[in-house]
Amino acid sequence: MSRLTYFILANFLSSVSMGVFLIALPWLIVKTLGGSALIAVSAVAMLVLFLLRQRSGALVDSTPRGRLFATAMIGMAVLLAVLAVAPTNTALMLAIFFCGQIYLFFYYVIRSAITREIVSEGQFGRYNGILEIEGQISTFFAGGAAAFFFAQDPASLSSVLWASAGGMLIAALVVLCKLPTKVPEDIAEGDPETAAVQSFPLSLMLLAFCGSVPFICVMLLNVIKPIVIIDLLRYPGEVLALTSVFYTIGAIAAGLLGGRSWIETGKRQVVSLTLLGFLIFCLVPSALPTPAVLYLSSVIWGVSNGLSRITWQTAAMNEVGNRRIGNFFATVSAGVGLMRIGLLFGYWAVSALWGYETSFGYLALICTIGLAVFAIARFRPQFRRQ
Secondary structure (H helix, E strand, O other): OOHHHHHHHHHHHHHHHHHHHHHHHHHHHHHHHOHHHHHHHHHHHHHHHHHOHHHHHHHHHHOOHHHHHHHHHHHHHHHHHHHHHOOOOHHHHHHHHHHHHHHHHHHHHHHHHHHHHHOOOOOHHHHHHHHHHHHHHHHHHHHHHHHHHHHHOHHHHHHHHHHHHHHHHHHHHHHHHHOOOOOOOOOOOOOOOOHHHOOOOHHHHHHHHHHOHHHHHHHHHHHHHHHHHHHHOOOOHHHHHHHHHHHHHHHHHHHHOOOOOHHHHOHHHHHHHHHHHHHHHHHHHHHOOOHHHHHHHHHHHHHHHHHHHHHHHHHHHHHOOOOOHHHHHHHHHHHHHHHHHHHHHHHHHHHHHHOHHHHHHHHHHHHHHHHHHHHHHOOOHHHHHO
């Protein structure tokens, strides 16, 4: 098999394990400690990620990325195994969730950098689409199934965590044995023009940050959905699990469109439409939060997030060389993390003042601001020239 095939296989196995963090672990924290604990830990994790932003990009661009990828997976597997030994320890649960957020940051940066390194020019959109399909299917089906399983038999948590740890170790082994990426080319020791001091096109940065708004909202949904569905609406765990399944359907649709030419030629229009779609289907469940509406909205959230991510990441891979791609993705991820911190605290304040009933309306407001900023910037001379 080719390096790309092994890369996709390793990504699939690790994404299955990540599903426990994205769906099941937040669900358990809300059930045992309440929504405030989940918000607090998420905010602290994002603050730490922001503080790590200066070194993370340089690390990814100066270290063999396959080795770095495998190291992160092994570390995450160890943490999962530790939690499997004492799955009812709430302090340990919060600590592992915190570490999981750190892992996710490096996971997305390293994965994107490896994609840029091993995929041929002109194929970035196609493979970003494939990775979107594979990642979303594995993560959300695994996490949704775990949440559903826990709803029926909470004592099964330990076995699920052991299985996730095993999957992460196998993924790391595949990377170490079959994906021997080298130190990125063109990085000369002592080069005065390092990636850290180079700038990126304003238009690309704006596309990346505005195109990340649906992703920010999806990350907030990982906090909001368990609170609203379980804590506020009092729906059973199956509803939370099914929203993940329907989200996956939307993500698959987005991934199938990843190789289309208009992803590159109409990138600004795609980002605008995804923001608008996410906005509309945050307003709908805010007014009518029935299970059917939540399922339909989840499909649109999956399409919007998937398409926006594929679009701006493909643009970045086309415009930024292998030498600086890690720094670019780390810069964007750190900026997005900073926005997530502010918006998470904003959600905390809004929910404290007006209740969790405002949750989906708050997401709609975020999308409105993102869409307005992107629309206004598109007509500025600096943006139009680039």
